[in-house]
Amino acid sequence: MTPLLEVTDLEAGYGPVQVLRGMSFTVDAGETVVILGANGAGKTTTIRAISGMIVTKGSVIVDGTSVGGKKPEEIVRRGVAHVPQGRGTFVDLTVEENLRLGAFTRKDADIAADMDHWYEVFPRLQERRDQVAGGMSGGEQQMLAIARAAMSRPRLLLLDEPSLGLAPLVTQELFRQLQMLNQEDGMALLVVEQNANLALSIAERGYVLEAGTIVVSGSAAELQADESVRKAYLGI
Amino acid sequence: MELFFQQVINGIQSGAIYAALALAIVLVFRSTSILNFAQGEIAMFSTFVAWQLQDAGLPIALAILGAMVVSVVGGAIIEVTIIRPVGNENPLAIVIVTIGLFIAINALAGWVYGTDGRTFPRIFSNDPLVEWGDVSLTGETTGIVGILLVVVGLLYLLFQKTKVGLAMRAVSSNAESARLVGIRIGRILMLGWGLAAALGALAGSLAAPQLSLSQNLMLSVLVYSFAAATLGGFDSPLGAVVGGLIVGITQNLAGQYIDFFDGFELASAFLLILIVLLVRPQGLFGSKVVTRV
Numbered sequence: 001m002t003p004l005l006e007v008t009d010l011e012a013g014y015g016p017v018q019v020l021r022g023m024s025f026t027v028d029a030g031e032t033v034v035i036l037g038a039n040g041a042g043k044t045t046t047i048r049a050i051s052g053m054i055v056t057k058g059s060v061i062v063d064g065t066s067v068g069g070k071k072p073e074e075i076v077r078r079g080v081a082h083v084p085q086g087r088g089t090f091v092d093l094t095v096e097e098n099l100r101l102g103a104f105t106r107k108d109a110d111i112a113a114d115m116d117h118w119y120e121v122f123p124r125l126q127e128r129r130d131q132v133a134g135g136m137s138g139g140e141q142q143m144l145a146i147a148r149a150a151m152s153r154p155r156l157l158l159l160d161e162p163s164l165g166l167a168p169l170v171t172q173e174l175f176r177q178l179q180m181l182n183q184e185d186g187m188a189l190l191v192v193e194q195n196a197n198l199a200l201s202i203a204e205r206g207y208v209l210e211a212g213t214i215v216v217s218g219s220a221a222e223l224q225a226d227e228s229v230r231k232a233y234l235g236i
Numbered sequence: 237m238e239l240f241f242q243q244v245i246n247g248i249q250s251g252a253i254y255a256a257l258a259l260a261i262v263l264v265f266r267s268t269s270i271l272n273f274a275q276g277e278i279a280m281f282s283t284f285v286a287w288q289l290q291d292a293g294l295p296i297a298l299a300i301l302g303a304m305v306v307s308v309v310g311g312a313i314i315e316v317t318i319i320r321p322v323g324n325e326n327p328l329a330i331v332i333v334t335i336g337l338f339i340a341i342n343a344l345a346g347w348v349y350g351t352d353g354r355t356f357p358r359i360f361s362n363d364p365l366v367e368w369g370d371v372s373l374t375g376e377t378t379g380i381v382g383i384l385l386v387v388v389g390l391l392y393l394l395f396q397k398t399k400v401g402l403a404m405r406a407v408s409s410n411a412e413s414a415r416l417v418g419i420r421i422g423r424i425l426m427l428g429w430g431l432a433a434a435l436g437a438l439a440g441s442l443a444a445p446q447l448s449l450s451q452n453l454m455l456s457v458l459v460y461s462f463a464a465a466t467l468g469g470f471d472s473p474l475g476a477v478v479g480g481l482i483v484g485i486t487q488n489l490a491g492q493y494i495d496f497f498d499g500f501e502l503a504s505a506f507l508l509i510l511i512v513l514l515v516r517p518q519g520l521f522g523s524k525v526v527t528r529v
Contacts, residue, residue: 051416076418088413090406092523101406104399105418152417 002064004029004188005050005080005156010058012049019045021212022058027156032182032189034199034220036233037209043192044085046209047160050190051075051082062156077105081154085161087145091134095125098133098144102151111151118147121177139170143177150181157181159191163198171195175202196233200224208233238370243488249377250460251484252384256439257454257461258468258476259391260432265470266408267428270319270330274337276458278314279436280451281341282307284349286441287356287449296357300441304434311433312426320425345451356444380442387438388477395473404428408471456502460487463505466512469522478520483508 003026012020019042027033037043049056052072060068062078072082090098099118103111119126122143128136133144142162149157162178163171179202182189192209193199200206200220208216208229216229223229257279264272272278286303290296314337322333360379364372395401406414407424414421436454443457464483468475483505490504512519 053412053415072415073418073420076416082416084413084416088410088416090409090413092409093402093405097402097405101402101414101417101419104403148417 001028003027004031004063005190006059006061007050008059008061010046010049010056010060012045012054012056014045014054019212020049020056023209023212023214025207025214025217027188027190029155030182030186030188031205032179032191032203034196034203034206035190035192035209036194036196036199036206036223036229037192038232039194041209042212043209044160047082047084047158047190047192051080051158053082076152076154079153079155080158081149081152081156082158083142083145083149083160083162085164087138087141089133089141089144089148092132094130094132095136095144096129098148099125099151102148105152114151114153118150121180122147138165139167139174142166142174146174146178146181150185150187154187156188156190159189159193161193162191163193163195171198175199178202196229200234239492240489241368241371243492244485245371245373245377247485247488248481249374249380249484250487251464251481252380253439253443253480254457254460254464254483255384255477255480256387256435256442257457258464258480259387259473260435260439261461261465262468262470262473262476263428263432263435265465266473267404267425268319268324268408269327270324270334271470272432273331273334273458274341275432275436276454276461277338277341277345278307278311278433279440279457280454281345282310282433282437283356283440283444283449283453284345286437287354287444290357296359300359300438303441304437307433307437308430311429311431314433315426315429316422319429320422342451349451351451353448353450356441356449358445359442362445376445383438383442384477387435388473391473400424400427459502460484460505463508465519466509467519469519471523472519472521475519475521 005027008024009022010020011018011022023046035043035046048054050060052067052070052075056068059066062080065078067075067078090101099115103114124140125144125147133141136144162174166174175198178189181187191199200223203220205219206223207214216223216226257276261272261275264270264275282303285306286299289299289302294302318333318337322330358376360376362374362376365375365378366373395405403419404424406419407421411421440454444453447453460483464479465476467482468479486504486508487501491501494500
């Protein structure tokens with residue numbers, strides 16, 4: 001079976017600074033994969049490279065089609081949705097408008113039904129549907145960002161540090177919801193995360209990123225048992 | 237007292253024109269964070285297009301509509317060929333570019349059409365429609381205010397009720413996220429500049445009958461419109477309209493009652509800008525975006 005996402009020898013950076021130095025990994029359809037790494041290892045750059053926000057070298061293949069060099073507005077049309085770090089909600093638009101924008105690329109008749117579905121999954125959003133997004137708490141905005149990305153009906157959801165700035169209990173709730181998203185709606189998730197314990201608990205496989213290359217890969221259980229991973233990322 | 241009311245009515249008429257150009261400035265600022273100093277000159281050139289069309293035999297209302305359509309295309313072309321290549325990283329560079337555009341369009345108009353003023357036909361009659369004693373309301377004032385209301389209504393429908401309007405608001409809210417949800421922002425920016433140019437064409441065509449059409453048609457109008465946008469808040473269409481009306485009334489009253497030095501009318505606009513920047517920099521309706529993290 002060909003993987004949903006196949007990244008080979010990816011290189012990317014900002015101006016003269018090279019961040020990714022030839023990284024390769026895959027995500028299968030319906031799978032949850034986590035990329036662990038310290039600050040500055042290149043986690044955000046990896047996500048931004050896949051969704052087309054920065055210039056890259058190497059190959060990024062989604063479902064058999066190369067998307068390298070494509071713009072973000074085209075890549076989302078290939079079924080890859082990106083929840084950016086810091087959430088990236090439209091803060092001065094209402095919750096409902098944010099969700100409608102999530103479905104911007106769709107022309108089918110099920111948009112309203114999908115919106116109702118995400119209001120069921122995230123009842124807080126329903127309560128605040130007519131309020132501007134910027135007035136909500138960080139956790140609520142993260143839910144909105146995820147629901148907005150899901151409104152494009154992606155096959156692959158890219159999540160950049162979803163736990164950033166959230167209280168521990170809120171983070172746990174969020175990861176439980178991500179797990180449901182994966183199991184019930186069948187979306188593949190690629191999560192880059194500093195909170196390694198939580199991320200590995202919902203993932204099938206994981207990679208460890210150091211200085212722009214993959215240094216360890218394996219199943220979530222293998223990574224949890226790996227001595228060097230435990231020391232560096234799990235704090236055990 | 238009658239003089240006072242007459243000046244208020246006159247002020248509303250000029251204010252409606254300032255509001256239209258201020259709306260154009262706000263439209264561009266909201267989507268691109270660019271203060272387009274050339275907006276008035278683009279409007280002046282569009283007004284010459286309207287003049288050309290009516291000179292060729294079109295009724296004046298149709299000529300203005302035609303000029304607005306031409307301006308949509310012209311505004312979009314300016315965005316793609318002149319503004320976009322400069323990029324958004326250096327705000328100073330883009331300010332210089334719009335000032336350069338200002339000078340270039342002004343010179344181009346002088347070169348093509350000469351420097352003498354031309355008469356521009358009225359759409360609405362300047363005769364009194366209603367009279368209360370010495371105070372009169374002309375058909376022109378009523379018509380101009382009516383057009384402004386229709387424009388505001390159409391813009392409201394565009395922004396609040398259509399998908400492309402929602403996309404325009406998304407781009408001005410967060411351009412990066414707009415791309416991530418699949419909005420092709422290049423097209424949205426072209427549309428924003430095109431719409432702004434069409435509004436400018438309208439403002440210029442409404443101002444030209446009183447001011448006479450020349451390359452300098454919009455110089456003072458631009459100052460008043462900037463005052464209006466500053467007063468109302470650069471990111472608020474409602475603010476542009478309210479600001480335009482306040483500036484128009486202030487200008488007319490200042491011209492009537494303050495005579496210790498000539499030209500206080502224009503100075504009143506600068507004074508207003510100064511006071512707003514000191515007291516409430518975001519303007520009456522502008523927003524300081526509050527984000528909780």
